[in-house]
Amino acid sequence: AREEQEKTLAIVHETVYSYEQPVEYSTHTLRLHPVHDLMQEVLDYELEVAPMGTIRAFDDVFGNHSVELEIKSSYSELRFLSRSLVRVRHPGDLTTAGTKWTIPLVWMPWQRQMMSPYLLPQELPEAQLRELSEYAMSFVERQSYGLVESLLDMNLTIYRDYQYLSGSTTLETTPFEVYVRRRGVCQDFANLFICLARLLGLPARYRVGYIHTGADDDNKIQSEASHAWAEVYLPGIGWRGFDPTNGCLTGVHHARVAVGRNYRDATPTSGTIYRGGQGETLRVEVRVEPA
8 A cells, every 4th residue: 555645644742740838930841843845844832831931942953943942930830732734745755765775884074073962972881882792783783784574573573572661660760671571551662762772883763752553453552642752863864754663664654753863852841849849740642633
């Protein structure tokens, strides 16, 4: 079956923070605005914030559309609601790019310099990095040093061999722990994939966005919150998304929002409470539907 060439997705993302003791003063960073570029068009976007504060919109160092919010009034509930209408185009086939690349890729010195934040693996004990390097190389050897083949193999293996288990990890869980335990959630699988790619000298970064899964899909769990995947920079093609949670390449079902070296650079909502705000509970709901 021929893949769909484009798809329009309607996305509603609601985040509600509730507090037992009111917050008196807080600042927040929101990265909820989808990417607008060659492969994705933002047809409509609106953001509701309650209670309202002082808002300043800017592009951060990664090019993410960001909002700085300062709230000086007292509140017990904080609500962010973003609605997006996004047209996603299919990025094209990876294998028809013509070149048959092999690992290791040779980068020009200025390319390597531009890519350096995406080439440095997470700081882990040397023994762990060595073990992860051997794991990464096992895919390369199995695929006769073919670049795209190795990445596809890695993507599919994480999907098949690792268990998706909600609540089994935290933001502090390292790629090595995920590799050892063989379980996690989308951000863990993305982190592991990124770590392995970087150990192979491939620039990789962390992408947060949304995925549309039909009612009959096995991976329904993904569509109820933000999704995360990895992107690898390929010569002559650019950044391409690999979704190890679902064992697929990203296409018209993936809407891209924020990007960075890791989760912290791209997290949808973050903030600092300076006064008050004990007993926080968080509720996040995401709906992604074809428009």
